[in-house]
Amino acid sequence: MASAWTRRRPRREQPALSREHIVAEAVQLLDAEGIEALSMRRLGTRLGAGATSLYRHVTNRDELIELVVDEVYGEILVPDTDDPAHWRESAVVCADSVRAMILRHPWVASVFSQVGLSYLGPHVMRLNDRMLALFEAAGFDAEEADQAIATVIAYVIGTGTSEAAWLTMVARSGEDEERWAARLQPAIDEASADYPRLRQQPKPSGARSLAEVRDTNFRYGLDRVLDGLALRLAP
Incomplete structure (x- = not known):
């Protein structure tokens, strides 16, 4: 199943980058600029990390949306x-x-x-x-x-x-x-x-x-x- 909630998380996360940090920054981006502004590349820039680093924690934009929706709930x-x-x-x-x-x-x-x-x-x-x-x-x-x-x-x-x-x-x-x-x-x-x-x-x-x-x-x-x-x- 393609979902953030059915995929295993990496055993080791980069100290400066975690799924929780990514989600919190994504919510801030969405609140400030709306859904049109949300992309893995844009989020990586805000976090000072490449999109490749984000993909270790979140497979794609669809998973990211699942995560931010759960966060605000x-x-x-x-x-x-x-x-x-x-x-x-x-x-x-x-x-x-x-x-x-x-x-x-x-x-x-x-x-x-x-x-x-x-x-x-x-x-x-x-x-x-x-x-x-x-x-x-x-x-x-x-x-x-x-x-x-x-x-x-x-x-x-x-x-x-x-x-x-x-x-x-x-x-x-x-x-x-x-x-x-x-x-x-x-x-x-x-x-x-x-x-x-x-x-x-x-x-x-x-x-x-x-x-x-x-x-x-x-x-x-x-x-x-x-x-x-x-x-x-x-x-």
């Missing part, structure tokens, strides 16, 4: 709980943490379809195991706990991906979110001129920032997903 929080009365609050903490990770590392949204066997990585395995414990404590059986987790994560990733795309566009504009949205509004008004329902959509209140609007919209959808799951636990 290590930032996700799943509270410890064995109290079924608090499963929902813990699920919200976890969902918020997944979304925050995506928004800190917007490049991750563009590689979800390229992650290969990343689910074998230690951070992803830990996340899945802790979430299973959380949903089983809530009262779901093992099979439905897995389905419930997949449903919540699908919602969070879908919403987070849209947000990450928007924030990436804002960042490329060189302006803050509010100013960029204000400049974009005339184009939105023109595009929706022939669509009465779109024209009548309420605009965000001036008292709330766009970040607050995004937070509110995210929480609305998450609450509706959890409402549906809670019904499965009803007597």
Whole structure:
């Protein structure tokens, strides 16, 4: 199997270069310049090492993507709980943490379809195991706990991906979110001129920032997903 998680690591690693060091530098590169900038040659230059040295630790760019995805998944929080009365609050903490990770590392949204066997990585395995414990404590059986987790994560990733795309566009504009949205509004008004329902959509209140609007919209959808799951636990 072609995967970073199924290949044996070299017995000896160069003192100044390790897989962990390579992955940490790759995450910094991705955060600063995006997925388009990631190449073994570019990363080797940042590390002061040739691409050949990197290949001793990471076979190719696909393996590197598996590794960096698992690395940022290590930032996700799943509270410890064995109290079924608090499963929902813990699920919200976890969902918020997944979304925050995506928004800190917007490049991750563009590689979800390229992650290969990343689910074998230690951070992803830990996340899945802790979430299973959380949903089983809530009262779901093992099979439905897995389905419930997949449903919540699908919602969070879908919403987070849209947000990450928007924030990436804002960042490329060189302006803050509010100013960029204000400049974009005339184009939105023109595009929706022939669509009465779109024209009548309420605009965000001036008292709330766009970040607050995004937070509110995210929480609305998450609450509706959890409402549906809670019904499965009803007597």
